[in-house]
Amino acid sequence: MKTANLAIVFTDIKGFTERTSRQTLEENQRLLQVHGALLSPLFKAFGGRIVKSIGDAFLVTFESPTQAVLSGIAIQDRLWHHNRTMEEAEQIHVRVAINVGEVRLDGNDIFGEPVNIAARVEGIAEAGEVYFTEAVYLAMNKAEVPSKEVGAYELKGIPGKIRVFHVPRAPYRVEAPAASAIAEAPGAESVPPFGNLALARVAAEASSQSQPVDLSGLGQRAAAGATVLGQQAAVLGRQARTVGGSLFSRAMVALPEPVAKNRVALGAGAVLLLVGILALSFSGDSTLRAISAVERAPEDERAALAKDVRAVILREEDSGRRHFLLGRLTEATGKPDEALKSYALAVKAGSADAEKRVVDLFEHARCDVRSDAASTAGKLQLKRAVRALERLKSDGGPDDGSRTGLFGLSKCDSKVAAESALKSFKDR
Structure with a gap:
C-alpha cells in the first residue's frame, strides 16, 4: 500500500447537530452549500486536496504544513467577514485542526494514526480557532505563521501526551511561541481575527491575474439590463430560493476584490442581474454531490448518510430523474447490481442519464x-x-469465468451476456 507524508486538516461547524435539528431540510442544505462555497476555494487556493466532505465536516490534505495552517487562518478570516453580514442564527463558526505525518493511501482515502490524531485535536479545538500539533509546529515555516502553545493533552486512543499549538489573534509580531511577545489586541473583534494574514495572499493573487474593474456607470448599465431581464431574473430567483443564501456568499467569494468592496454602490438593478448570473453559474446538482459524499464515506457510516439523501431524492417530482438518482445512491452504497433496477425504471420514464449509466x-x-x-x-x-x-x-472482463451462485456452481461470463443481449435486438 502506498504511503505519503501529508498535513491533515479537519474542519467542522460548531453546534451543527443541534442547529440542524431545529431547521428544515432546505435550511440545512442551504447552510451546507454556503459553508462549502466559503471553504472549498480557500482549501484549493493553498494547495489542499479535499478527501471527504461529510455533512459539516471536511477532511483535506496538504503537502505543505505551512500552507495547511495558512488555509485555516484564511478560512477563519473569511468567515469573520461573512458573519458580519448575517444574523446570529445564520452565522457559521468552524473549528480547524491540523496534524502532519505518514498516512496510508487507499484510492482517494487516507488512513493512519496521523489522521486519528488530527480528528482528536479537532475535538478539543475551539470555534474560530486554528489548532495544530507539535509535529506541524516543528515542520512549518515559523516566519510565515505565528504560533503559541495551548498545552499538552491526552487524546483518546493515542499513547502519551500531544503538545497542541494555535495561531494567536492579530496583531502580532511573527515569532516562535517561546518568545511570548505575541500580543493580542484589545478590541480585536473590530478587525479580522488573524488580520487577513493569509486571506490577503488569495486576494493579491486574484487581483494580479485580472485587470482593474471600472465601476463607473455600472449602476446605470445594470439597471437598464435589469429592466430587460427582470422577468427572467424573477423566475431564476424563485427557482434558486433554496440556495439563495449560498448564491450571495459565493458571489462575495468569486467577485474580484474591487467589485466586492463596492457592492453597495451597484444598486438594485445590479443585484437583480447578479442573481440571474449566479443562478446560472452556481446551480450545480447538490444531490449528486451528496451521493458522492456517501460513496466516499466509511462503510459503517454510509447507511445513515444514504437515508438522509434518499429522503431528499424521494421529493423529486420527475420520476425519471428520481429513479436515476435512487440508482446512483444505491451504487454509492456498494450495490451496483441492485441499482440497475432503478435505472431500468428511469429509462422507461425517459431518463437519458439512466441510459448512459446502464451502458457505463x-x-x-x-x-x-x-x-x-x-x-x-x-x-x-x-x-x-x-x-x-x-x-x-469481444473483450469481456478480467474476471469472466469466475464462479457465482450457490456453492459456486455457476460461471459468470459477460461476453455471453452481451451476445445474448445483441440477439434480442435482432429477434425483434
Whole structure:
C-alpha cells in the first residue's frame, strides 16, 4: 500500500447537530452549500486536496504544513467577514485542526494514526480557532505563521501526551511561541481575527491575474439590463430560493476584490442581474454531490448518510430523474447490481442519464454487474448500447469465468451476456 507524508486538516461547524435539528431540510442544505462555497476555494487556493466532505465536516490534505495552517487562518478570516453580514442564527463558526505525518493511501482515502490524531485535536479545538500539533509546529515555516502553545493533552486512543499549538489573534509580531511577545489586541473583534494574514495572499493573487474593474456607470448599465431581464431574473430567483443564501456568499467569494468592496454602490438593478448570473453559474446538482459524499464515506457510516439523501431524492417530482438518482445512491452504497433496477425504471420514464449509466456499467470490474447491465440493455432495447455491447462481447472482463451462485456452481461470463443481449435486438 502506498504511503505519503501529508498535513491533515479537519474542519467542522460548531453546534451543527443541534442547529440542524431545529431547521428544515432546505435550511440545512442551504447552510451546507454556503459553508462549502466559503471553504472549498480557500482549501484549493493553498494547495489542499479535499478527501471527504461529510455533512459539516471536511477532511483535506496538504503537502505543505505551512500552507495547511495558512488555509485555516484564511478560512477563519473569511468567515469573520461573512458573519458580519448575517444574523446570529445564520452565522457559521468552524473549528480547524491540523496534524502532519505518514498516512496510508487507499484510492482517494487516507488512513493512519496521523489522521486519528488530527480528528482528536479537532475535538478539543475551539470555534474560530486554528489548532495544530507539535509535529506541524516543528515542520512549518515559523516566519510565515505565528504560533503559541495551548498545552499538552491526552487524546483518546493515542499513547502519551500531544503538545497542541494555535495561531494567536492579530496583531502580532511573527515569532516562535517561546518568545511570548505575541500580543493580542484589545478590541480585536473590530478587525479580522488573524488580520487577513493569509486571506490577503488569495486576494493579491486574484487581483494580479485580472485587470482593474471600472465601476463607473455600472449602476446605470445594470439597471437598464435589469429592466430587460427582470422577468427572467424573477423566475431564476424563485427557482434558486433554496440556495439563495449560498448564491450571495459565493458571489462575495468569486467577485474580484474591487467589485466586492463596492457592492453597495451597484444598486438594485445590479443585484437583480447578479442573481440571474449566479443562478446560472452556481446551480450545480447538490444531490449528486451528496451521493458522492456517501460513496466516499466509511462503510459503517454510509447507511445513515444514504437515508438522509434518499429522503431528499424521494421529493423529486420527475420520476425519471428520481429513479436515476435512487440508482446512483444505491451504487454509492456498494450495490451496483441492485441499482440497475432503478435505472431500468428511469429509462422507461425517459431518463437519458439512466441510459448512459446502464451502458457505463458494461465496464464495471465485476462480471455479474457487467452481465446484468448487458441483460438490462437488451430488455430495454437500448439502441445506444449496441456498439458498447459489441465491444463487451469481444473483450469481456478480467474476471469472466469466475464462479457465482450457490456453492459456486455457476460461471459468470459477460461476453455471453452481451451476445445474448445483441440477439434480442435482432429477434425483434
